[in-house]
Amino acid sequence: xxxxxxxxxxxxxxxxxxxxxxxxxxxxxxxxxxxxxxxxxxxxxxxxxxxxxxxxxxxxxxxxxxxxxxxxxxxxxxxxxxxxxxxxxxxxxxxxxxxxxxxxxxxxxxxxxxxxxxxxxxxxxxxxxxxxxxxxxxxxxxxxxxxxxxxxxxxxxxxxxxxxxxxxxxxxxxxxxxxxxxxxxxxxxxxxxxxxxxxxxxxxxxxxxxxxxxxxxxxxxxxxxxxxxxxxxxxxxxxxxxxxxxxxxxxxxxxxxxxxxxxxxxxxxxxxxxxxxxxxxxxxxxxxxxxxxxxxxxxxxxxxxxxxxxxxxxxxxxxxxxxxxxxxxxxxxxxxxxxxxxxx
Numbered sequence: 001x002x003x004x005x006x007x008x009x010x011x012x013x014x015x016x017x018x019x020x021x022x023x024x025x026x027x028x029x030x031x032x033x034x035x036x037x038x039x040x041x042x043x044x045x046x047x048x049x050x051x052x053x054x055x056x057x058x059x060x061x062x063x064x065x066x067x068x069x070x071x072x073x074x075x076x077x078x079x080x081x082x083x084x085x086x087x088x089x090x091x092x093x094x095x096x097x098x099x100x101x102x103x104x105x106x107x108x109x110x111x112x113x114x115x116x117x118x119x120x121x122x123x124x125x126x127x128x129x130x131x132x133x134x135x136x137x138x139x140x141x142x143x144x145x146x147x148x149x150x151x152x153x154x155x156x157x158x159x160x161x162x163x164x165x166x167x168x169x170x171x172x173x174x175x176x177x178x179x180x181x182x183x184x185x186x187x188x189x190x191x192x193x194x195x196x197x198x199x200x201x202x203x204x205x206x207x208x209x210x211x212x213x214x215x216x217x218x219x220x221x222x223x224x225x226x227x228x229x230x231x232x233x234x235x236x237x238x239x240x241x242x243x244x245x246x247x248x249x250x251x252x253x254x255x256x257x258x259x260x261x262x263x264x265x266x267x268x269x270x271x272x273x274x275x276x277x278x279x280x281x282x283x284x285x286x287x288x289x290x291x292x293x294x295x296x297x298x299x300x301x302x303x304x305x306x307x308x309x310x311x312x313x314x315x316x317x318x319x320x321x322x323x324x325x326x327x328x329x330x331x332x333x334x335x336x337x338x339x340x341x342x343x344x
Contacts, residue, residue, distance in 0.1 A: 002336055004270075005307040006206075007176065007288055007326035013208040013259060016249045023245060030238045031227070032057060037244030043251035044202065044214055049191040054222040056215045057243035058235060061175040062091045064201050064213040067230050069138060070098035071223040072169060072199070077137025079171075080117065082107035084146045086173060101134045109283055110145030114158035121166045139163050142173035143188070144180040148285030153187045160196040169198035169221070176287065178207040178260030184268075185286035194218050202247075208259050208327045209246040259327035263288045266325040269334050274323070277341035282311075288325045293318050298344070305340050 003009050011017075028034035041055040058064045065087050069079050078101035081088045087095050088102050095102050105116055117139065124136055141159065143151055151159070163170040172193060174180070177200075181190060193200055198221055204212035223229060230236045237243065250256040267288045274281070274292060282291035291311060294302065299319050302308070308321040 001307060002305065002333060002340065003307040004323040004325065004329075004333075004337070005309050007179070007263070007324045008206045009307075010326065010328040012210040012246070013249075013255070013327060015255060016209060016246050019245050019249050023241075028241050030240060031236060032240035032244065034241040034244050036248045037240055040214070040244050040247035040251060043248065044216065047190055047251060048194040048216065048218075050194050050218065052220060053194060054217040054220065056217075056222070056226060056230075057240065057247065058213050058215060058230065059211050059237065059243065060205060061086070061173070061201070061203065061213055062094050063235055064215060065091065065140075065173060066094045066098055067233065067235055068171060068199055068201070068215055069095055069140065070100060071226060071229045072171075072221075073100050073137040074135075075099065076135055078103045078134040079138045079140050080105060080112075080120070080136050081140040082110065082112045082145075084110050085112075085140060086142055086146060086175070087140055089146070100137075102140075103134060103136055109149045110142075110147035111149055111151060111155070112139075112141055112159070114155065114162050117159065118162045118165075121162065121168075125166070136166075136168060138168055139170050140173065141170070142175065143193075144176050144183075144285075144287045144289065147283055147291060148287040148289030149283070150180050150183060150186050150286055151188065153192055156188060156192065156196050163198075170196070172197045172200035174201045175203035175213070176206050176289075177202050178256050179263055179288040182257060182260040182264050183286045184264065202256075204243075204246055204250060206326070207256060207263075208250055210242075212243040212246050214247055263325045263327050263329060266329040266331075266334060269331075270323060270325055270337065273334060273338045273341065276338070277344075279341075282314075282320045290323045291320055292323065293320055301344060302340075306337065 044055050080103045083104045084107050199217050202214040280293045311320040311322050
């Protein structure tokens with residue numbers, strides 16, 4: 001069975017497993033105080049082009065979003081996100097479980113526009129009933145978005161400017177950040193993100209790691225006692241080395257960017273194969289996630305040979321599914337997909 005279901009269906013990059021084996025019996029302090037977490041932090045600071053960013057490690061994407069958002073909001077505040085945002089749709093109410101509301105705004109291909117955000121914040125600020133409402137305390141975006149689309153530098157600059165005018169932080173969920181940075185259609189760099197966002201995550205789970213996300217606070221704005229905050233919520237690993245070794249490996253010799261670029265190359269070839277098969281696209285994505293529209297009968301046959309992800313139903317006779325490549329996708333995988341589609 002071929003799998004293009006997601007970008008975390010395989011384990012970890014072999015180099016990470018090799019490092020685990022080499023360092024397994026070496027004792028080290030716990031809770032992120034080990035030398036590998038320290039090394040990973042320094043390498044991430046260098047990649048960001050800023051020696052002052054503060055870096056912390058958490059195990060998963062939903063956990064990261066919940067911890068970052070809850071730690072940076074007051075009790076009376078919520079987080080603004082697109083209606084298709086991951087915190088809005090695919091996190092089982094994790095943000096609301098922390099006591100904070102997700103304030104949804106309209107989106108276009110997964111993206112929030114600065115003009116829509118500014119209009120919303122302006123109206124909220126001038127509302128005479130504001131004291132009876134949830135305040136907007138943070139703006140959440142993801143890059144790539146849930147639809148694999150990317151913000152341009154101009155779009156990110158505009159969002160950042162609105163957030164700074166209203167004195168609220170801009171948080172970028174970078175669960176698939178490597179695939180966004182290595183897209184041939186992006187003009188955003190890691191240094192741009194560091195400059196324009198107040199906090200962002202660098203995803204490891206979907207980009208070569210067994211698990212793990214790095215959280216980067218860019219302006220000396222890490223919440224006070226952040227480690228205590230995540231400890232009280234059961235989110236602090238005693239064996240923090242599990243995360244440190246992985247990110248130290250990923251940010252050695254540009255491995256994170258090299259394997260992300262590979263996934264993009266595989267996605268570009270996959271797009272050619274899907275087009276050759278005459279399969280219509282739901283939208284154009286410049287990253288590793290590709291969304292196509294399948295007739296239900298065709299999907300039933302395909303499901304017997306290829307794993308994809310269900311996304312939505314545009315009508316009763318069709319289904320939108322996602323094909324995803326990853327750091328571990330091979331040329332052989334794609335040739336098998338070509339053969340399967342040719343035989344249907």
